[in-house]
Amino acid sequence: MSDTKDSDSDSGTGRCAGCMESTSEKFRGFLNFLWNPEEKTVLGRGGKSWGRILIFYLFYYAFLAALFAVSITIVLGTLDPNEPRFQTRLQAPGLSIQPKLDASIKRTSDVIFTAGQADTYTQYTNTLTEFLKPYKENQATLNNCTNGKVKINQQYSMEKPPPSCRFDLADLGPCRNEPYGYDVGRPCIFVKVNRIIKWYPVGFTDLSKAVGNADSNAPPLKDVLMARNRAYDPNRMYVSCYDVTSGNQTYLNTAAGVSANTMYYPEDNGIPFKYFPYYGAFLQKDYMTPLVAVQFNKVTRNVDVRVRCKAYALNIQDNERMRIGYFTFTLRVNE
Structure with missing residues (x-):
């Protein structure tokens, strides 16, 4: 072994x-x-x-x-420095609003605050103040365009740039200064149409066609104008904000249907065609997007209200998938 x-x-x-x-x-x-x-x-x-x-x-x-x-x-x-070669996905503009909180705070367009409590709405008023700074800085330098029609069929270059029309902040009424109505529970928002190079709005020849489709469920433009006793101007693109939560706008206006309790500034709630078309940052470095200020004066307290804002023009077709023609956000005023 x-x-x-x-x-x-x-x-x-x-x-x-x-x-x-x-x-x-x-x-x-x-x-x-x-x-x-x-x-x-x-x-x-x-x-x-x-x-x-x-x-x-x-x-x-x-x-x-x-x-x-x-x-x-x-x-x-082969590329034009002034505009993209293809804009097939940008046949009509979408809408956006301010205040839109920065990602460092909370990236959202929802507006939720308590009337009279500054710590709940300061983030919104600061955002609006910062947003309006370029408009204030360009008040004295941009052209005071008086022609309200679209500038089309004109050739521009760096030697002959297109005019950039001044947007007068005085047209924003009580929404041009802090605290923009938030202190008394009457918040202002700014609605603007997103920029698309060489796009311009087309007015309605038949006002009965100025209605929203099933995507937006917007009220007819004639009802919006009638509530404010305004005549239709075919050289303006109109904006309307409405309540899509209650179905009859009672949460937003404390009244059924389109109501004058929602105020628009400029007071005709329209954007003159003189600001269009936009020719791109290369030719229009100082271009300032025109605004419509909307002030909600009779919001039902302590209720989440889904607010939708729509732009009315013959060549804007509401499309939910492409986010064209309107914008939706949540508004809540607590007390």
Whole structure:
């Protein structure tokens, strides 16, 4: 029995020694592959071989870089710096509102506060003040355009840029100064139409067509104008904000149907066509998007009200999927 154990131990020791020798040989072979002092090769290649392959790849990658540079130059040469080549997804503008809180605070357009408690609405009033700063700075520099019609069929360039019309902040009425009605529970918001290069609104020739579709459920424009005793101007794009929670606007106006309790500034709640079209930041660096201020004076307290704001123009078709024609947010005034 003892002889058997000794024999097994000797065989195990022999196998271990063989493993060490095999590993050592492999390691020496690897080092020899990295640098062979006898053949003067590195990674199996001599100096001439490495020289040829380096020259080949140098010219190869230089060719690819030149081809890429030429391709980019050709493509950029065909692009107009003033506007995108394709705007197929931007046939009509969407709407947006302010205040829209910054992501550092809470990225949302919902307006929820308590009347009379400054700590609940300061974030909104600060946002509106910051938003209006560029408008105030450009009051004295931009053109006071008097023609209310669309500027179309005109050629502009850097030498002859299109006029940028001044938006008069006085037209915003009580919504032009802090605290924008939030202190008394009558909040103001600013509605604007998103910019689309060379797009301009078209007025209605038949006011019966100025209605929202199933996506927006907007009230007819004639009802909006009638509630404020305003005549329709075909050279204006109108804005209306309405309650889609109650179905009859009672939460927003404390009255059924379209009500004068929701105020609009400018007082005709329309955007003159003189601000359109927009020709892009390259030609109109000082362009300021026109605004409509909306003040909600009779909001039902302690209720989440889904408010929807719509722009009326013949070439704006409401589309929920593309977010065209209207904007929806939540308004809640607590007390």
